[in-house]
Amino acid sequence: MIPDFYSIAQVADILSLSKETLRRWDNNGTLVPERHPENNYRVYHRAQLEKFEQAQLLFNSEWDKELLIRPKRPYQLIELFAGAGGLAIGMERAGFESVLLNEIDKYACATLRKNRPNWNVIEGSITNVDFKPYKGKVDILSGGFPCQAFSYAGKKLGFEDTRGTLFYEFGRALKECSPKVFMAENVRGLASHDDGRTLETIRSVLSELGYSVLEPRVLKAVFYRVPQKRERLIIVGIRNDLANKAEFFWPSPYRRIMVMRDALKKGDLYTCDIPESDGQKYPKRKAEILNFVPPGGYWRDLPDNLQREYMQKSYFLGGGKTGMARRLSWDEPSLTLTCSPAQKQTERCHPEETRPLNIREYARIQTFPDNWEFQGSQSQKYKQIGNAVPVNLAEAIGRSLIRLLNDIE
Known part of the structure; x- marks a missing residue:
């Protein structure tokens, strides 16, 4: 059911604009809100x-139709840099079967093993895998390689020249198992890093390895049943011998934007209110100040004397x-989650x-399920969650990839 009326906050999210821009449009007549008939x-x-x-x-979303996509046969998946499983759960829900997950962080590996004892979790550096x-035995390779910058030295980099970076290891895995x-997913900033040259190099290396690389796209998690303004850059490639057999379709957005109420209360997203949990606490004075927000x-909503005390220089x-x-x-x-909920910035x-x-x-x-148990200390848990790909975003991308593989079949 698509609603008829939208608040300024919702419209800002839908159109990817700031509320200030909408207020300016209101003042100059570009887009003027009306009064709700009831309130x-x-x-x-x-x-x-x-x-x-x-x-x-x-408004014209094909979300419900895409929910019906099922794999024609069990598709085998290798996932690199798997973290605490956000991408892996989403891909599993879409219909993929994981044959190998690699992750260097021991606490994230403990989380994966705790929740999916049957998964083949390889702990340690990818350089040793x-x-x-797996050549010819896997359908898809996925993962978010941490992006270290390349040094150009004035030449176009090829695959061998990216040695020593984690992207090189992603490329090596691609070359060795030939899915x-x-x-590949990454931070939005990769698109503009070094005026776009880093992404261009990545694309040319992936092409060199025998893949037709589609135009990368930044997906906003809020459009895919995720109550968070997180953005991820997605890169999809199809092996050259199969590229003319199928077309990749990006996932359709969900019919509305999920908000904090959807995350923490019973409703469309979860069948019950949020369960009890441990978490960080504020120091006494910080809590006293934040009581006024x-x-x-944010800080501009505090009285001036508290603004000065809190913000200092x-x-x-x-x-x-x-x-x-x-x-x-x-x-x-929610704003994008970081690795800790109480960092000052x-x-x-x-x-x-x-x-x-x-x-x-x-x-x-x-959008992790409530029964997904994170392992390690409190700070390790926050870090694992903050670094994850939102599960519902991963599932939406996963369905599009299943559709692609079905068409290739």
Whole structure:
């Protein structure tokens, strides 16, 4: 069911604009909200948004049709840099069978083994993993290689010149097991790193290894049933001998944007309210100050004397610093989670209670199932969750990859 009315926050998310831009459009007549017939709030009607391409994608979504995609046969998956399993759970739900997962972090490996004892988890550096036994036996290679910068020395880099980087190891795995398809994911910043040259090098190396590389795309998790403004760059490639047999279709967006209420309360996303969990605590004075921040607010919403105390020298610097003293709002998605909920630059305070988000709240915002148990210390758990690919985003991409492999078959 697609709603008829949208708040300024929802429209900002749908159109990937700031609320300030929408207020400016309101003032200059570009896009003027109307009064809601029941509560008199200022809202936008669906009809006003239909001229925007992003809104059209939402309103004309094929999400329900794509939910029916099933693999024609069991497709075999190798996943690199697997972390705590966000990508792997999503791919499993889409219909893939994992034959190998590699991860160097021992706590993340413990998490994978705890929840999926049957998975073949290879702990340790990828440099020590031999992928040749899997040649011709896997359908897809996936993973998010951590992106170290390349040094160019004024020449176009080939595969061998990326030695010593984790991207080289991804390429080596691709070369050794020769899957039909690969899917690499990374931070949005990779698209613009070194004026786009880093991504161009990555694409040319993947092409050199025998793959037709599609135009990479930044996917916003909020469009795929994830209550979080996280963005990931996705790179998909099809082995050259198969590239003309099928076309890859990017996943359709879900019909609405999920928000913090969806993450922490019973509803469309979860069948019960959030379970109890441990989490970080604020020092006494910090909690006293953050008590003054309203839902959706940040340091600018504090009284001036508290702004000065909290921000110290930063008070006099330019820039919005909108992550500082930030309290999340029930009616908006979470900001991107980091490896800790109480870092000063990227504060993630609970919408109602004055405390950092706890472990289970973090996990729900990344759409992990409630029964997925993280191993290690509290800080290790936050780190694993903060680094993960949101499960629902991974599942949506996974369905598109299943569809591609079905067509190749």
